[in-house]
Amino acid sequence: GENVEQHPSTLSVQEGDSAVIKCTYSDSASNYFPWYKQELGKGPQLIIDIRSNVGEKKDQRIAVTLNKTAKHFSLHITETQPEDSAVYFCAATLRGGADGLTFGKGTHLIIQP
Amino acid sequence: DSGVTQTPKHLITATGQRVTLRCSPRSGDLSVYWYQQSLDQGLQFLIQYYNGEERAKGNILERFSAQQFPDLHSELNLSSLELGDSALYFCASSATTSGGRDGELFFGEGSRLTVL
Numbered sequence: 001g002e003n004v005e006q007h008p009s010t011l012s013v014q015e016g017d018s019a020v021i022k023c024t025y026s027d028s029a030s031n032y033f034p035w036y037k038q039e040l041g042k043g044p045q046l047i048i049d050i051r052s053n054v055g056e057k058k059d060q061r062i063a064v065t066l067n068k069t070a071k072h073f074s075l076h077i078t079e080t081q082p083e084d085s086a087v088y089f090c091a092a093t094l095r096g097g098a099d100g101l102t103f104g105k106g107t108h109l110i111i112q113p
Numbered sequence: 114d115s116g117v118t119q120t121p122k123h124l125i126t127a128t129g130q131r132v133t134l135r136c137s138p139r140s141g142d143l144s145v146y147w148y149q150q151s152l153d154q155g156l157q158f159l160i161q162y163y164n165g166e167e168r169a170k171g172n173i174l175e176r177f178s179a180q181q182f183p184d185l186h187s188e189l190n191l192s193s194l195e196l197g198d199s200a201l202y203f204c205a206s207s208a209t210t211s212g213g214r215d216g217e218l219f220f221g222e223g224s225r226l227t228v229l
Contacts, residue, residue, distance in 0.1 A: 034217075043115060043203055043220030044156070089156060100146055100169055101218065105155035 004092050006104025014112050019080055021107045023090035024072040030092045033066060033073045034101070038087045047088075048075070077109075085111045116140065117221035119204050125227045131192040134224045138185055138206030144168065145187040146218065147179055150201040162187055194228045201225050 006023045013019045025033075031052040036044035050057045050064045050073065057064050061080075066073040073092075077084055087108050091101040116139035126132055138145050147159040149172075158171035162181035173179075176194075181187040191198060202225075205218040 036218075036220075041222065043117070043205070043222050044218075045115070045220065046217040049217075100158040100161055100171060102158065103148075103156040 004090060004094070004102050004104045006090050006107060008107060009105065010108045010110070012110040012112055013080055015080055015082060017080055019075075019077045019084070019109055021075045021088055021090070021109070022072060023074070023092075023104050024070075025092040025094065025102075026071070027092070027094040028068075028071060030071075030094055032093045033064070034091050035064060035075050036089045036091065036103075038089065038106070040086075044089055080109075080111050082111050082113065085109060115219040115221060117204060117206050117219050119202075119221035119224050121224055122222065123225050123227075125229065126194060127229055128194055128196060130194050130228075131190065132194065132226065134189040134191070134202050134204075134226075136187045136189070136204030136206075136221060138187070138204075139219050142206035142208050142219070143185065144207045144209060145181055145185070146205040146207070147173075147187070147189050148203040148205065148220075150203060150223070151199075156203070159189070191226070194226075196228050199226055199228045 004025050034049035037047045038044040050066050061078045063076040087106045089106045090104040094102045118137040120135045143164045146161045149157045159173040160179050161169040165181050176192050179189045201223040203223045205220045
């Protein structure tokens, strides 16, 4: 079936280094790709999103890139800080969004001091 | 604070029982979505309501049902509970009908259900 694959499931980086999380999707008609951050005990919160008509979007230390041909998109966090520690979910609108947003299984990002 | 309120925050019950989870969306949002979060399955879309009408259905079991009331709050009913139903259940809301395609979903803090 249609799905979103996310890697890695856990990522540990030194504070100040960069972190990259990657997702692939199966539906070539998908056109909206948000990233959500979930802190402990909280619900997911949108941090950045990208639509299929652009290849990259930046917001301060966070960027998302999209390769529609390869059907993958990535989250890049530069100059990581302790408050970046959280679970990050990618998502895509599969089947035209008929199933709402389809989320990846999440990446637990750990920032080591 | 996302503006989405979910109750209860924690619920412990036994197999075979029935529970109701409640969600109040952000002020002005007409769409409500229910998601189930478990360790091995991530965030699974269950169902969406828009202004009282069912809009989209995901992987929702027949034992589960939901509704959205005229005041726009929503309830998720889980019956004949099994151990595997233990999970975090999130409600989200948005201003549009489009399942988050047009922008942000605002999530509540979730209801943690434990079935013993």
